[in-house]
Amino acid sequence: MLTTNPQLTADKKLRHLLTIDGLPKAIIENILDTAAQFVSVGDREVKKVPLLRGKSVFNLFFENSTRTRTTFEIAAKRLSADVINLNIGASSTAKGESLIDTIDNLIAMDADMFVVRHAQSGAPHLIAKHTNLVRPGVAVVNAGDGRHAHPTQGLLDMYTIRHYKKSFHNLSVAIVGDILHSRVARSGIHALTTLGCPDVRVVGPKTLIPTECERMGVSVHHDMKRGIEGCDVVMMLRLQNERMEGPLLPSAQEFYKSFGLTAEKLARAKPDAIVMHPGPMNRGVEIESRIADGAQAVILPQVTFGIAVRMAVMSIVAGGGAA
Amino acid sequence: MQLDAEQLIDVLAEKIGATDEGTVVVGIHSGGAWIAERLATRLGRALGGSIAVTLHRDDFAHRGLHPQKQSTALDFSVDGSDVLLVDDVLESGRTVRAALNELFDFGRPKRVRLAVLIDRAGRELPIEAQFVAMTLPLDPNQALDLTRADGHLRFEILPR
Structure with missing residues (x-):
């Protein structure tokens, strides 16, 4: 399904953002550098720049997500785009319209960009291939597809790590929790290895770590204390109850005991380690409340940086990948 | 061909002459920022920082x-x-237009005046500088680049 890479132009520029997998280091670094320019826009009296003035951005969320949709909407509005939010679940698709028909209709309404969240892995790829064919220049940004990828989350995580740790060399990063169902984990692993992070660890119960992990160049740990020993960054993941099929876990309490981030476990990481979480948090399941609200947590800055990173991605793909 | 930009900064400072005490010197990134630093010292006025015009450029639609x-x-x-x-x-005046837009995103200045080292003609917008160190009409296919080497500022005239 994902054999071709429709997200790059012939001269290797970004025209859609579908996945971090296979994205050249230079493009990732350019997105992070561009985002740095946009971070300060939030502090201005006029929190808007005119780059996407006159462009229409369609938020197509086939799956719910308040935070991601809101930050994409804010990002597009700060770039002066017109934003149209479509509640797909309640509209055409429910009436039986196919995905491609929906897209063709929106292209007929002169859409310039689609921000797509879909439960099916590969849906944004399908849309991007289609727009490349029928209306090149219409950009697609993946806002999370199935278990596959969530590239803007991966990029905002990289922005956050770079902001606090300056560089990826000599960093130890532990990704903890439900790796199996997590597109956040997959995007994060690809980004970290591309940016030259030498020590990426995944930590979780055997049932929630896919076998392909070791091929992705990371080390696998089933004992959390050992897994986060001496690390600089602890990336917690959400326990995805709604994606669980069958009994992969005994209980939330048991998970917390083994893999919840408590003060006691965090003491194994470096004293200046930062704690990240993509949200929404399950307090008392993945993370202890006082850690989530503690001095090492950078969970809310992640949200703020997410807006700047999404502004960077949208302005780069809208400009035909230049920059 | 080369031109000594440091001498031109002296000329510019002389032309500007006395300034009000509250005057804030702001450079347009990157060449203007280097000059603003030196000019603020010469004039004895505060350096207010620098402006990057990327977000207000008018060629985004075709150049990204x-x-x-x-x-x-x-x-x-x-x-x-x-x-x-x-x-x-x-x-052309387009950079100055973008810089003014960027500046106004931060507030409403009482007054803005423009000082440049070289006015090379070729205006595409109704924008003029109050202070110009040198007027040098150049052919559109010539580029005028400010370079900094060993802390010394120089202009180079190159084919575009």
């Missing part, structure tokens, strides 16, 4: 986003300020 790590950094309150905006070369 320009790669630039630098962003606007202003460390004074723009509202009610008296700004002396500085750039190295004035040609």
Whole structure:
């Protein structure tokens, strides 16, 4: 399904953002550098720049997500785009319209960009291939597809790590929790290895770590204390109850005991380690409340940086990948 | 061909002459920012920071986003300020237009004046500088680049 890479132009520029997998280091670094320019826009009296003035951005969320949709909407509005939010679940698709028909209709309404969240892995790829064919220049940004990828989350995580740790060399990063169902984990692993992070660890119960992990160049740990020993960054993941099929876990309490981030476990990481979480948090399941609200947590800055990173991605793909 | 930009900065400072005490010197990134630093010292006035115009450029639709790590950094309150905006070369006027838009995103200055080292003709917008060190009409296919080597500023005239 994902054999071709429709997200790059012939001269290797970004025209859609579908996945971090296979994205050249230079493009990732350019997105992070561009985002740095946009971070300060939030502090201005006029929190808007005119780059996407006159462009229409369609938020197509086939799956719910308040935070991601809101930050994409804010990002597009700060770039002066017109934003149209479509509640797909309640509209055409429910009436039986196919995905491609929906897209063709929106292209007929002169859409310039689609921000797509879909439960099916590969849906944004399908849309991007289609727009490349029928209306090149219409950009697609993946806002999370199935278990596959969530590239803007991966990029905002990289922005956050770079902001606090300056560089990826000599960093130890532990990704903890439900790796199996997590597109956040997959995007994060690809980004970290591309940016030259030498020590990426995944930590979780055997049932929630896919076998392909070791091929992705990371080390696998089933004992959390050992897994986060001496690390600089602890990336917690959400326990995805709604994606669980069958009994992969005994209980939330048991998970917390083994893999919840408590003060006691965090003491194994470096004293200046930062704690990240993509949200929404399950307090008392993945993370202890006082850690989530503690001095090492950078969970809310992640949200703020997410807006700047999404502004960077949208302005780069809208400009035909230049920059 | 080369031109000594340091001498031109002296000329520019002389032409500007006496300034009001509250005048804030602001450079347009990158060449204008180098000149603003020196000019602020010569004039004995505060350096207010620098403006990056990337986000307000008018060629985004056909050229996309320009790669630039630098962003606007202003460390004074723009509202009610008296700004002396500085750039190295004035040609089409488009950069100055973008810089004014960027500046106004931070507040409403009381007055903005423009000082440039070289006015090379070729205006595409109704924008003029109040202070010009040198007028040098160049052919559109000639580029005028400000370079900094060993802390010394020089202009080079190259084919475009």
